Ligand SMILES: Nc1ncnc2c1ncn2[C@@H]1O[C@H](COP(=O)(O)OP(=O)(O)OP(=O)(O)O)[C@@H](O)[C@H]1O
């Protein structure tokens with residue numbers, strides 16, 4: 001990603017280098033679980049987490065509602081105590097340290113601004129508790145309000161601000177303390193699409209400029225893909241996959257990730273004719289596809305291929321490609337691209353995104369609804385999926 | 397045009413109500429407070445300011461006592477009511493309504509009956525003092541009844557819900573995440589309370605204070621039932637002048653003196669707390 005880093009003493013680890021760098025992780029969770037008891041019921045909010053978040057990284061927790069993202073974040077901030085496991089900040093065990101003694105700050109989903117204080121007083125709150133000198137506080141507030149583009153609004157009350165402005169006050173209130181890490185719990189969820197997109201760029205810019213570790217909770221996959229250095233995809237209290245946006249999008253590890261991130265086609269079959277660098281997979285519809293991963297003869301295989309990796313054609317494709325025949329059941333013309341739905345013999349539907357490099361306005365009978373077509377993709381573009389989360393024990 | 401008139405039309409019943417049951421009686425009382433005469437010969441309008449000077453001269457002691465008792469009762473009600481409201485709003489979890497109901501339950505009983513039951517509870521040989529005296533923890537001549545503390549405690553007890561409910565309402569409505577935000581921004585529990593919870597709940601304390609201070613200052617039941625000759629409050633004087641002595645002009649004059657004093661008190665109180673800030677948070 002090559003972030004232009006400024007104004008920090010510690011150089012952020014190169015995110016793409018993965019977690020195996022020498023530096024101590026800014027945030028580290030090992031063996032963390034969290035269960036809640038309500039009445040006789042026991043709720044497992046976080047099943048088993050091992051996470052290392054590097055300094056200066058933009059790290060996202062992505063997953064559906066109720067998967068334990070907020071709980072994870074609250075354990076890092078200190079509002080929840082893990083049932084088991086250890087939380088470390090810069091290598092120090094902080095599992096039993098109260099939130100007010102942890103050098104991380106949180107941006108709440110609801111912002112939680114202090115309604116009785118002005119914008120400037122809100123931003124000054126943390127600095128005052130840390131007994132920073134008044135002149136220094138004033139300087140830093142001005143600087144911070146400038147950074148979030150709220151220069152002239154210091155005297156206003158939160159109730160006199162728009163949603164986006166409140167969001168930026170919440171951000172400024174946390175950032176001004178120069179914490180080791182900033183925790184953001186779906187900070188943009190309450191904003192409309194346009195403002196959200198603007199704020200995404202803004203947040204990313206701020207994170208680059210000041211080089212603080214961001215832990216970002218979201219259930220919006222687009223947001224996570226565009227902003228993050230690395231993403232942990234969570235489901236049911238476990239991390240399903242951890243990786244860069246490209247890794248997660250291109251090589252989804254589990255069924256869940258393939259389904260949750262973007263659109264993907266799911267094919268099931270049985271392995272046949274394994275070789276040293278791949279195998280055939282005999283699909284349930286009777287056709288064969290190729291895969292570049294090792295399999296043993298007769299093994300059940302779920303594989304996925306992204307819609308944009310598939311080529312649609314009327315002529316038979318090269319034998320070195322994975323290829324299947326099917327019938328076009330639906331086409332959606334979107335200008336720059338066309339989305340096709342193709343049905344195989346056994347009813348499996350495959351979605352194909354095709355760039356409209358040709359002019360389709362004249363005649364497109366060849367790939368119109370009802371036509372028989374070939375679909376093909378490179379064997380390396382399909383991936384085997386596993387069922388269970390990598391990190392923890394199997395869970396339905 | 398019709399649009400513009402609509403709000404006024406809608407407010408009409410309210411205005412009519414106020415005019416009929418507030419402005420008219422007040423005007424009547426003002427006029428009554430300036431008359432001379434007695435119940436047998438009748439009262440004649442003489443614009444007799446003397447009623448006011450007489451009221452102030454004769455009863456300023458009871459007036460100041462009432463203000464003092466009212467203020468003390470209000471402070472005690474805050475001291476008891478705030479923690480109670482805080483506890484119910486923040487710690488009672490899903491049993492909030494149960495605790496609120498428990499708190500309000502005694503107040504389903506008539507005000508006078510409740511006060512009388514206090515009289516039994518606090519009587520010299522009653523269940524509390526009698527027991528303590530029997531086991532020798534208190535001297536035999538110890539008494540609570542007929543003393544200022546008895547009256548003040550009675551007042552504080554009787555008006556407690558008026559303190560608890562407004563405070564509870566603000567605490568309940570407040571976004572509890574702001575407390576976490578305060579902790580997140582390095583505030584200790586005490587600092588989070590003093591810098592965040594307390595200021596946000598001030599409108600509730602303000603409302604509760606008014607709703608307790610005004611009726612306790614004007615009350616006469618507690619002083620009559622729980623107090624003695626030394627603890628007479630201004631409410632008792634008004635009641636006696638009206639119903640026993642039938643000296644309506646004096647009674648009306650005392651009433652207005654009390655009202656004026658309360659209004660002055662309230663305005664200085666509002667200024668001290670900063671109404672503007674209080675109202676602003678409330679409007680949010
Ligand atoms: N205080 C609590 N008491 C009981 N159960 C809880 C508590 N907090 C969270 N849970 C449960 O733990 C699970 C995870 O909750 P969490 O808030 O972490 O989800 P989330 O991933 O943040 O979801 P969302 O995207 O909806 O915010 C949920 O099933 C939730 O009901």
Ligand SMILES: [Mg+2]
Pocket residue numbers: 069070071
């Ligand atoms: Mg959440």
